[in-house]
Amino acid sequence: MTASMIAVENLRVRFGTQDVVKGVSFSVPRGGSFGMVGESGSGKSTILRAVSGLNADWTGRMEIDGVALMPKRGRAFFRRVQMVFQDPYGSLHPGQTIDRALSEPLLVHGIGDIETRILRALAEVALPSTVRFRFPHQLSGGQRQRVAIARALMAEPEVLLLDEPTSALDVSVQAEVLNLLSALQKSRNLTYVMVSHNLAVVAHLCPMIGVMQGGNLVETISAENLRAGRTQHAHTTELRALSVELEDPEEV
Amino acid sequence: MSSTRDWLLTDAPSSRRQAAWGRRYRRWLQFRTNGLAMFGLTVAVILILGAVFAPLLAPQNPGAQNLAMRLAPPSAQHWLGTDELGRDLFSRLLYGGRVTLGMVVAVVILVAPIGLLVGSVAGYAGGWADRVLMRVTDVFLAVPQLILALAFVSALKPGITSAVIAIALTAWPPYARQARADTLTIRHSDFIAAARLTGASGTRIVLHHIIPLCLSSMIVRMTLSMSGIILTAAGLGFLGMGAQPPMPEWGTMIATSRAFILAQWWVPAIPGIAIFVASLAFNLLGDGLRDVLDPRQR
Numbered sequence: 088m089t090a091s092m093i094a095v096e097n098l099r100v101r102f103g104t105q106d107v108v109k110g111v112s113f114s115v116p117r118g119g120s121f122g123m124v125g126e127s128g129s130g131k132s133t134i135l136r137a138v139s140g141l142n143a144d145w146t147g148r149m150e151i152d153g154v155a156l157m158p159k160r161g162r163a164f165f166r167r168v169q170m171v172f173q174d175p176y177g178s179l180h181p182g183q184t185i186d187r188a189l190s191e192p193l194l195v196h197g198i199g200d201i202e203t204r205i206l207r208a209l210a211e212v213a214l215p216s217t218v219r220f221r222f223p224h225q226l227s228g229g230q231r232q233r234v235a236i237a238r239a240l241m242a243e244p245e246v247l248l249l250d251e252p253t254s255a256l257d258v259s260v261q262a263e264v265l266n267l268l269s270a271l272q273k274s275r276n277l278t279y280v281m282v283s284h285n286l287a288v289v290a291h292l293c294p295m296i297g298v299m300q301g302g303n304l305v306e307t308i309s310a311e312n313l314r315a316g317r318t319q320h321a322h323t324t325e326l327r328a329l330s331v332e333l334e335d336p337e338e339v
Numbered sequence: 340m341s342s343t344r345d346w347l348l349t350d351a352p353s354s355r356r357q358a359a360w361g362r363r364y365r366r367w368l369q370f371r372t373n374g375l376a377m378f379g380l381t382v383a384v385i386l387i388l389g390a391v392f393a394p395l396l397a398p399q400n401p402g403a404q405n406l407a408m409r410l411a412p413p414s415a416q417h418w419l420g421t422d423e424l425g426r427d428l429f430s431r432l433l434y435g436g437r438v439t440l441g442m443v444v445a446v447v448i449l450v451a452p453i454g455l456l457v458g459s460v461a462g463y464a465g466g467w468a469d470r471v472l473m474r475v476t477d478v479f480l481a482v483p484q485l486i487l488a489l490a491f492v493s494a495l496k497p498g499i500t501s502a503v504i505a506i507a508l509t510a511w512p513p514y515a516r517q518a519r520a521d522t523l524t525i526r527h528s529d530f531i532a533a534a535r536l537t538g539a540s541g542t543r544i545v546l547h548h549i550i551p552l553c554l555s556s557m558i559v560r561m562t563l564s565m566s567g568i569i570l571t572a573a574g575l576g577f578l579g580m581g582a583q584p585p586m587p588e589w590g591t592m593i594a595t596s597r598a599f600i601l602a603q604w605w606v607p608a609i610p611g612i613a614i615f616v617a618s619l620a621f622n623l624l625g626d627g628l629r630d631v632l633d634p635r636q637r
Contacts (some may be wrong), residue, residue, distance in 0.1 A: 141532055165538035178529035182551050184358045191547075192537040217351035220358040225350060238533065 090153060092117040092246060092278040093138070098147035100133050107133050109302040110147070115295075117152075117245075120272065120279035122289030122310075124326060125299030131282045132173075135248045138280065139170045151246065166196055169239035173251040175231035179223040185209075185234050186219045192241040208237040212267060229260035233267065240271070249281040253288055265291055286330040290314060298323045366631045376627020382620035386613075390436035397430035401587050410603045419609050422596055428609055435587040435610065440617070442503050442572045442581075447561050449507040454514020455557055459549050461515070462522025463541065473519065480512040485574060492580040499588075502581040506571050510564065517560055521553040555632035562625030566618030573614050589614050 091114040100108040108130040115121040123131040136142040138149060143158035150156065151168060172178035179188055189205045198204070209216055212233040223231055232252060239247060252268070253261040269292055272279060283289045289296055290310040298306045298320060306320040318324045346357065347364040370376060389396060398418070405425035413420045419428040461472035488505035495501040525531060526549075534548045569589075575581035576590025584595055592610040599606045 139536060141535065160538075162538040165536055170533075170536055172529040172533065174529060178533050180530040180534070180548060180552075184355055186355055186358075191534065191539070195537045195539045195543070220352040220355060221350065222358065222362065235533070242537070 090117065091115060091150075092119070092152055093121075093280060094148075094150040094153075095134070095138065096148040098134060098137060098145060098149060100130070100137050100142065100145045107302055108137070108145075111297075111299075111302075111304045113297055113304065113307065115278055115280060117278055118272070118276045119295070120281060120293040122293030122296040123280070123282045123299055124284060124286055124289050124296060126284065126326075129299040130302040131299045132250055135170065135250050135280065135282055139168060139248050140164065141170075162196065166242045167244050168246040168248065169242065169244040170248040170250060171232070171235050171239050171252045174255050175228050175235055176223075176255070178235050179231055179238075181223055184220050184222055185226075188223075188234060188238055189241055192238065196242050198242065204241065208241060211240070211271070212237045227260075228256050229263060232256060232260075232264055236264075236267065236271070240275070243275075244277075246278045246280070249279060251283050252281070254283065254285065261288065268292060286313065286326060287334060298326065370627055370631045373627045373630060375623050376630070379620045379623025379625075379627060382616060383624055386436055386617055386620065387440060389433050390440050393430075393433035393437055397427075397433045399427040399430045401426060401430045401434040402585055403427070410599060410606060412603075413605065420603075420605050422592070422606050423599065428606070431587040431592060432589075432609060432613055435589045435592055436613070436617075438499065438582050438586060438588040439569060439572055439576075439590070439614075442499060442506070443565050443568045445503045446506045446510055446568050446572075447565065449503070450511040451514055451557055451561055454511040455518045455550060455553060457511070458515035458518025458520075459522045459545050459553055462519040463526055463545050463549055465526075469519075472515070476512045476515045479509060480516075482509060484509040484571060488571065488575055489578065489580055492575065497580045497583060499582050499586075502572060502575045505575070506568060510568060513564070514557065514560060517556060518553045521556055522549050525549060525552055556629075559625055559629040559632055562621050562628055565621040565625070569614060569618050569621070 094114040096112045098108055098111045099106065111130070111134060113121060123134065125131045133142065137145040138156075140156075140160035145158070148155060151164070156164070183191075186205060189208055190201050192198075193201050193204060205219065206216060209219060214230060214233050214237070218226060218230065218234075223234070226234065232255075236252075249268070253264050256264060265288065268279070271277060279292065281289060281293055286296075290313055294310050296308055296310055296313055297304045298308065300322045306318070306323045308318065308323060312318070313323070313327065316324075316327065318327060347361045349357070349361065352358040352361055403426060405421070407425065408417070408421050409423055409425040411417055411421040411425070417427050417429065419432065422428055422431065457472050457476065461469040484506075487509050488502070491505035491508060492501045495504075531544065531548060534544050539547075572581060572588075573590030573593070576588045576592075577594040579591075579594060582588035582591050584591060589610040593607045596603075596606040600608075
């Protein structure tokens with residue numbers, strides 16, 4: 088049994104007077120994936136932002152590889168944990184070429200060998216090397232998301248937090264990016280936490296899925312049980328019914 | 340020629356430099372379609388070249404007096420006539436451009452980096468740093484520009500240097516406010532969050548990620564405020580607080596010849612027209628640049 092890479096215990100996040108995350112606990116084994124689904128505003132993205140260190144205003148206990156996390160993270164943390172954002176149109180600096188975006192993490196962490204690392208990173212996410220000196224607005228949404236994934240992987244992290252990485256992409260591109268993510272996970276033994284409102288997307292990548300409702304983790308279910316409809320909580324059943332209805336209207 | 344064009348417009352540039360120049364060239368192509376802006380650019384370039392090459396272009400010494408030829412109307416010998424001491428107005432206009440436009444450039448170079456830095460740091464840091472920096476900015480913003488400049492110049496000795504410092508002192512707050520507003524709109528964007536997640540320090544994020552994005556609106560504001568600075572510089576000159584006679588400066592030229600405005604109207608009118616043309620040119624240029632550079636207008 089491998090020790091868990093990510094452990095979150097009783098995480099609470101509060102915006103002003105409102106509790107957005109009300110005591111959530113989960114853990115993810117090294118090399119595993121944990122999916123989180125729920126409606127908009129259920130607190131799933133907020134959890135990711137707390138884990139990633141973007142939001143320092145939380146209480147509870149979070150551990151990465153057995154080391155407790157402080158609200159303020161050091162540079163070493165950002166080498167181990169990286170994040171991919173939902174909107175590939177907003178997550179790349181509009182004034183920087185792809186080359187610049189990819190070399191930034193290397194410069195910050197003082198990693199040398201920039202030239203070969205960038206070429207390797209582009210190849211790894213299946214982008215042609217001709218995009219290297221383009222600006223983000225010259226790329227398609229899918230290409231941009233590949234760049235964002237490549238950037239997250241530049242400093243060779245062990246944990247990748249995925250905040251709806253495919254929801255801004257059209258369906259055919261979604262599948263490509265998901266396949267890329269699962270291939271990368273195998274080749275690099277990455278640990279994923281993935282947030283989505285799309286059950287099919289989460290079930291594709293994650294063997295374990297947490298269902299969020301109103302800031303609470305109401306059910307943790309395996310992808311297998313979810314597919315088979317062996318749900319325990321009413322909200323899970325509801326979400327599942329909705330997604331089945333959307334995917335396959337005739338089946339209902 | 341066409342290979343340069345291809346090099347600039349390729350969608351697969353092979354270096355950062357090529358990508359940057361390609362983007363600049365595309366912006367230039369867009370700018371070129373704007374007739375008014377091109378007119379402004381042409382006039383501004385002509386004025387600047389005239390000022391830079393004044394010693395070569397001026398037919399006479401701007402200080403050479405000829406009392407026999409005072410207040411002469413425009414003629415073949417004196418293209419724009421002469422002033423009350425018989426000095427050639429065209430030569431004085433060219434040399435005056437050096438002083439007036441030089442003051443404008445000096446003010447902008449002093450002011451833009453300060454405003455940019457204050458505004459972007461205040462916007463990114465937020466909290467008490469933001470409050471302190473912006474209240475200081477507000478104080479400077481609340482003081483009437485010409486009055487503070489006058490007070491400052493009279494406290495020091497009147498002259499170009501004090502005029503430049505005085506104008507700079509009152510001209511930076513709008514730059515800071517603009518930079519802060521720009522910073523606030525991009526501060527919570529995902530690409531800044533991504534930069535924070537690389538582990539970059541606040542200084543690095545402000546210098547490498549935020550300031551480059553504030554730069555284009557800063558350039559636009561610079562060209563648009565140049566006309567205002569020309570007018571303030573000329574106003575200080577007119578009030579005797581800027582350049583001192585016999586140094587030719589457009590505002591001072593109007594001030595010293597204002598007695599002749601009815602009988603020999605061209606003497607004060609010609610520097611006045613120069614001020615008008617320069618202000619208009621920089622305004623048109625700034626408007627054109629805004630269309631090309633400001634992402635919000637697109």
